[in-house]
Amino acid sequence: MQLEALQIDIRPGSHAAAIDLGQPLLRRYWRSVYLAWWLPWLALALLLWAILPRDDLAWGTLAMWWLRPLFDRLPLYILSREVFGEHVTAWQALRAWPRQLGGWLRFLTIWRPFMVGRGLYAPIWMLEGARGKFALQRRRALGARGAYGAASWFGVACLHFTLVFELAAYGLVAMFAITPDDMSALEALGKYLVQPEVVALAGHISYVLADGLIGPVYSAGCFTLYLRRRAELEGWDIELALRRMAQRRARLLKPLGSAVAALLCAAVFMLPQPRAHAAEPVLSASRPAVVPAAHAASGAADGQCELPSYVTAQQKERGTAHDAEQDAVRRDLETVRASEDFRTWKCELRWVEKKRDIKAGKDSESWLYRFLRWLFDRDGPSRSRDSNSGIGLGSADMLKLVLVAGLVGLLAWLLWRNRERLSVLLASVKVRPPLPDEICGLDIRPESLPDDVPAGVRRLWGEGRQRDALALLYRATVSRLAHDHALELHAGDTEGDVLRAGRRAAEAQRLPAQALDACRDVTEIWSAAAYADQWPVAERLEQVLQRWRSALAEVRA
Amino acid sequence: MIDGKLHIFTPEGVTLAVVPAGAARRGYAWFIDLIARAVIGFLCMFLLQLAMPGGAGTGMMMVVFFLIEWAYFIVLEVFFNGTSLGKRLTGLQVLREDGLPVGWRESVLRNLLREIDFLPFSYGIGLGFILLDKHARRLGDIVAGTVVVYRDKATVRPALPVVTPLPLPYALTPDEQRALLDLVERVRTVPAQRQTELGDLAEPLTGLKGEASLQRLFQYAAGLTGGKQA
Numbered sequence: 026m027q028l029e030a031l032q033i034d035i036r037p038g039s040h041a042a043a044i045d046l047g048q049p050l051l052r053r054y055w056r057s058v059y060l061a062w063w064l065p066w067l068a069l070a071l072l073l074w075a076i077l078p079r080d081d082l083a084w085g086t087l088a089m090w091w092l093r094p095l096f097d098r099l100p101l102y103i104l105s106r107e108v109f110g111e112h113v114t115a116w117q118a119l120r121a122w123p124r125q126l127g128g129w130l131r132f133l134t135i136w137r138p139f140m141v142g143r144g145l146y147a148p149i150w151m152l153e154g155a156r157g158k159f160a161l162q163r164r165r166a167l168g169a170r171g172a173y174g175a176a177s178w179f180g181v182a183c184l185h186f187t188l189v190f191e192l193a194a195y196g197l198v199a200m201f202a203i204t205p206d207d208m209s210a211l212e213a214l215g216k217y218l219v220q221p222e223v224v225a226l227a228g229h230i231s232y233v234l235a236d237g238l239i240g241p242v243y244s245a246g247c248f249t250l251y252l253r254r255r256a257e258l259e260g261w262d263i264e265l266a267l268r269r270m271a272q273r274r275a276r277l278l279k280p281l282g283s284a285v286a287a288l289l290c291a292a293v294f295m296l297p298q299p300r301a302h303a304a305e306p307v308l309s310a311s312r313p314a315v316v317p318a319a320h321a322a323s324g325a326a327d328g329q330c331e332l333p334s335y336v337t338a339q340q341k342e343r344g345t346a347h348d349a350e351q352d353a354v355r356r357d358l359e360t361v362r363a364s365e366d367f368r369t370w371k372c373e374l375r376w377v378e379k380k381r382d383i384k385a386g387k388d389s390e391s392w393l394y395r396f397l398r399w400l401f402d403r404d405g406p407s408r409s410r411d412s413n414s415g416i417g418l419g420s421a422d423m424l425k426l427v428l429v430a431g432l433v434g435l436l437a438w439l440l441w442r443n444r445e446r447l448s449v450l451l452a453s454v455k456v457r458p459p460l461p462d463e464i465c466g467l468d469i470r471p472e473s474l475p476d477d478v479p480a481g482v483r484r485l486w487g488e489g490r491q492r493d494a495l496a497l498l499y500r501a502t503v504s505r506l507a508h509d510h511a512l513e514l515h516a517g518d519t520e521g522d523v524l525r526a527g528r529r530a531a532e533a534q535r536l537p538a539q540a541l542d543a544c545r546d547v548t549e550i551w552s553a554a555a556y557a558d559q560w561p562v563a564e565r566l567e568q569v570l571q572r573w574r575s576a577l578a579e580v581r582a
Numbered sequence: 583m584i585d586g587k588l589h590i591f592t593p594e595g596v597t598l599a600v601v602p603a604g605a606a607r608r609g610y611a612w613f614i615d616l617i618a619r620a621v622i623g624f625l626c627m628f629l630l631q632l633a634m635p636g637g638a639g640t641g642m643m644m645v646v647f648f649l650i651e652w653a654y655f656i657v658l659e660v661f662f663n664g665t666s667l668g669k670r671l672t673g674l675q676v677l678r679e680d681g682l683p684v685g686w687r688e689s690v691l692r693n694l695l696r697e698i699d700f701l702p703f704s705y706g707i708g709l710g711f712i713l714l715d716k717h718a719r720r721l722g723d724i725v726a727g728t729v730v731v732y733r734d735k736a737t738v739r740p741a742l743p744v745v746t747p748l749p750l751p752y753a754l755t756p757d758e759q760r761a762l763l764d765l766v767e768r769v770r771t772v773p774a775q776r777q778t779e780l781g782d783l784a785e786p787l788t789g790l791k792g793e794a795s796l797q798r799l800f801q802y803a804a805g806l807t808g809g810k811q812a
Contacts, residue, residue: 032583032584033583033584033585033586034583034584034585034586034587037768038601039601039732041603041604041606041607041732042586042601042732044604044606045586045601045602045603045604045606045607045718046584046585046586048586048604048605048713048718049584049586049716050584052714053584178606178610179606182605182606182609182610183606185609186605186609186709188704189704189705189706189709190706190709192703192704192706193702193703193704193705193706193707193709194706195703196701196702196703196704196706197702197703197706199702199703200702210703211703242713246604246606257771258771258772258773259772259773259776260765260768260769260771260772260776260780262764263761263764263765263768263769263772263780264779264780264783266758266761266762266764266765267761267765267780267783267784267787268783269758269761270754270758270761270784270786270787271783271785271786271787273755273758274752274786274787275786277752
């Protein structure tokens, strides 16, 4: 058993998730599985239909259901080999089928088809070749911890899925049988299903179709449950992990042993990033890729392209070597840097589009000419010039032209008619976004400010509430700039952003220089006070307030 | 490698793996919900007939039936973290494909499309899609961009034996370190003979064989976890 070749993830999980794994597995190998199932399945169905009396076909359907445990072997045979990477065709599975059946004929008891969890135990007989008492032990071991219960519930679900598809088949036919007089689709179908032989035949067909679809689903689900269960019991995933570790260890040791001179260097560079090989594509993607030109293709195939320009530029920058020794050292360095592990560029062979001569004539044609040609010459030159070849345009072409002209005219008229609505739409784009209510956490709505700001500031300052005074001053400044001078500010702006916006506006002549000066003063004393705890002297504040009044308060008054 | 998982890459560069639930488990959940809706319907019918006999009761009954049919799944999924009663009992959950919980948009879409999944009769289309789709989504899930997954249960880590911690013999990748911890947690559950085999397989790592090799692995694991539980 080649665990490395295993196609599915066998790390332990819930039983339900293990059963669900059967579906992707089945989807991957559905061709051979369904072919192997359907050949004998359909043959049996047709045989039963042919030999049984029409009225008794239901017994044939029952027989197929009873024989289904035999058909379960086919998907199991294929999937159990494919999952380990061994390719099996449907024909090989069918050839092997009689041998698989051998001992199973005696298991065709009355209760076998009722044993809904049988799929979990099938591999014990079929794949492990266990018999008698040993088989019983194996069943106990595999079915433990609720695994057999999970398989049984899955069997019950699959029975119902068969029923779902049978009913869906009836429903599909009923959708086409319904007439306006019928109350419902099923009632419409009921009119056809009166004679016993028709009922029996419909039941036979729908069962064969539905169980032919669900049978492999059941087998696959039980098989993956079996696999996971065995992996859990025997530690398959542990073995896999250990084998991988050993392989990587062997890979690591090889370069270390081979080059003694490079031993230290290699050890330093390889140990901290042991997965250098695996990570290669990722790393190289972040490097600038040098794509060789088409003529350098032969060199590129050997992994030797021209050095990228930034490397050669670097080399040139260094100038000539002082002496022979330095030159030798440099050459050594260059070889090391050019080796695959150290270089910062990647050499790869790529297809590059050839430069093509653009035909001068094509593009010089005007768009109108090309449009007209597209309009009238589309059907090729063979069609045109039918009857009245001398005139050029046929009557149908004239009509086409008139219709197109009409369409263009209609569009133009619609644009003209709706010009006011459109102009509003265009204008609305330029409307200023609403001003934010606060900046730097300060409320800048004009209604939140006192009427006379400097007086308010002086009062607060006089009361000893210096921080409040300066905050009010700064708040008022920003508010005036935003509301009176239409400075574009955003809720997240900082003091610096506000000042920068002011400077930009002043440069664009949208803000008077005085206002900007006032703003700068206020920002200065506010920042010094708020962030550095450096409070201005009263004279300085008075001076700032004076300038503020002349620059920013005027507009309001 | 088929692992039956949906790997979600978050903007932070983290990969989350969720396990989409297959047709069987979803079928059980649906059946439980069917019974729950029937019980709710009968209870409401009974109470309404008591409260307002006659035409008004019948009218209200119609409204209740409408809500049970259309609103039951939507409301439960939106307000109970993507679980209806049946999903909760069977350990399932609806998630958006990017791993976020479902909102009104997704829930309404996936449950309105139940009617399409129900066609031609008894969820024929829905079952077909679940069996064919890579992440076992029915048509409604595909349209709404949702996926039904198993809810993670909190796993109980088994106690590790207390041994003298040892440093690793050479640097192991994070994957290998996880595999090592996984190994020491589960190795005692396999048969004794198999344990010896696994110990032999670990020889390149430990330089020992059999049980002694396993003991050494336990010491490495203790070194990784700092002697504490993993």
